[in-house]
Amino acid sequence: MSATIKASQGAPxxxxxxxxxxxxxxxxxxxxxxxxxxxxxEWIQQRTGIVERRWATEDQTPLSMSLVAGRKAIxxxxxxxxxxxxxxxxxxxxxxxxxxxxxxxAAGLGLKDPAATDLSSACAGFCYGLSLADSMxxxxxxxxxxxxxxxxxxxxxxxTDRGTAFLFGDxxxxxxxGPSESPGIGPVVWGSDGDAADVxxxxxxxxxxxxxxxxxxxxxxxxxxxxxxxxIAEKTAxxxxxxxxxxxxxxxxxxxxxxxxxxDSMLRRMHLPESxxxxxxxxxxxxxxxxxxxxxxxxxxxxxxxxxxDTALVIGFGAGLVYAGQxxxxx
Ligand SMILES: CC(C)(COP(=O)(O)OP(=O)(O)OC[C@H]1O[C@@H](n2cnc3c(N)ncnc32)[C@H](O)[C@@H]1OP(=O)(O)O)[C@@H](O)C(=O)NCCC(=O)NCCS
Numbered sequence: 001m002s003a004t005i006k007a008s009q010g011a012p013x014x015x016x017x018x019x020x021x022x023x024x025x026x027x028x029x030x031x032x033x034x035x036x037x038x039x040x041x042e043w044i045q046q047r048t049g050i051v052e053r054r055w056a057t058e059d060q061t062p063l064s065m066s067l068v069a070g071r072k073a074i075x076x077x078x079x080x081x082x083x084x085x086x087x088x089x090x091x092x093x094x095x096x097x098x099x100x101x102x103x104x105x106a107a108g109l110g111l112k113d114p115a116a117t118d119l120s121s122a123c124a125g126f127c128y129g130l131s132l133a134d135s136m137x138x139x140x141x142x143x144x145x146x147x148x149x150x151x152x153x154x155x156x157x158x159x160t161d162r163g164t165a166f167l168f169g170d171x172x173x174x175x176x177x178g179p180s181e182s183p184g185i186g187p188v189v190w191g192s193d194g195d196a197a198d199v200x201x202x203x204x205x206x207x208x209x210x211x212x213x214x215x216x217x218x219x220x221x222x223x224x225x226x227x228x229x230x231x232i233a234e235k236t237a238x239x240x241x242x243x244x245x246x247x248x249x250x251x252x253x254x255x256x257x258x259x260x261x262x263x264d265s266m267l268r269r270m271h272l273p274e275s276x277x278x279x280x281x282x283x284x285x286x287x288x289x290x291x292x293x294x295x296x297x298x299x300x301x302x303x304x305x306x307x308x309x310d311t312a313l314v315i316g317f318g319a320g321l322v323y324a325g326q327x328x329x330x331x
Pocket of ligand 1: 258
């Protein structure tokens with residue numbers, strides 16, 4: 001007998017309702033960094049654009065920072081927390097395999113019985129989450145989804161490696177995604193290349209701990225740089241095209257804050273007009289991986305450089321290698 005099963009159906013489109021961020025409390029200047037590694041303020045600024053980075057203080061954890069960012073995003077969204085039935089947390093900094101960080105974020109925010117899970121997509125995690133949230137809302141598997149990106153990379157940094165130690169920052173950013181009558185999140189352009197899994201990676205945790213070592217991040221910076229300035233620059237342009245926008249119709253560009261020189265090469269590829277607001281949040285934040293895009297989004301809205309309703313192109317890329325990008329309307 002062949003029975004027909006019912007399929008869920010959701011809203012015609014989705015959009016971002018609110019954004020919130022939280023940065024590590026401690027400001028670490030390049031001068032202070034250069035007391036730890038053999039480098040200079042001039043070299044770091046010239047190669048990356050970083051002036052200072054934010055590190056979590058001892059009292060800050062991935063959970064505490066997610067709760068601050070999540071609370072802000074929910075308050076600003078105007079959505080009643082009882083309506084939030086999905087929580088996605090993108091992170092590489094949660095130090096337990098299970099339970100997920102997402103279930104603790106949901107409980108800490110007082111959300112009742114939402115679907116909740118973590119995403120392991122490194123610096124692309126927030127944009128992966130955004131796309132999944134969009135699908136959840138449009139297929140009806142959730143009505144409102146909280147998407148969080150959170151990292152405490154300073155606790156996974158190898159301070160004996162001057163090729164990576166100056167890059168990383170700590171923070172959390174969150175958005176609420178929900179139903180919309182018109183498109184507020186464009187098609188995602190995403191993918192992965194597991195053959196390049198050895199370009200950015202963390203130590204295998206058990207092996208490191210058994211050897212009495214802290215698991216840390218390793219990276220072949222040059223290879224990442226080349227990939228980001230060629231392949232990812234192309235994909236960034238594709239994400240804009242997928243949304244049906246000409247460069248002149250874009251208001252804001254918020255790439256993953258990995259390196260200002262990577263951002264510059266994307267701009268050269270896309271021929272964006274001067275009027276487009278470009279996020280350079282890395283200057284004050286360092287690279288906060290999954291958290292960088294929502295934190296940068298909040299900063300542009302708070303400073304008034306960007307405004308609600310603006311079209312913004314976001315793209316995350318990193319360890320995997322993985323990437324995901326889409327155009328969104330700012331909340
Ligand atoms: C990390 C990064 C800034 C290094 O810049 P780079 O121009 O590629 O530098 P290289 O690794 O080629 O090193 C160039 C020289 O600077 C030196 N150097 C490396 N780190 C240094 C530091 N902190 N201070 C001073 N000199 C440094 C190297 O030893 C090398 O010297 P040599 O030529 O005498 O051997 C750059 O590769 C990068 O940003 N990559 C992408 C990283 C990234 O975005 N990762 C996350 C993706 S999500």
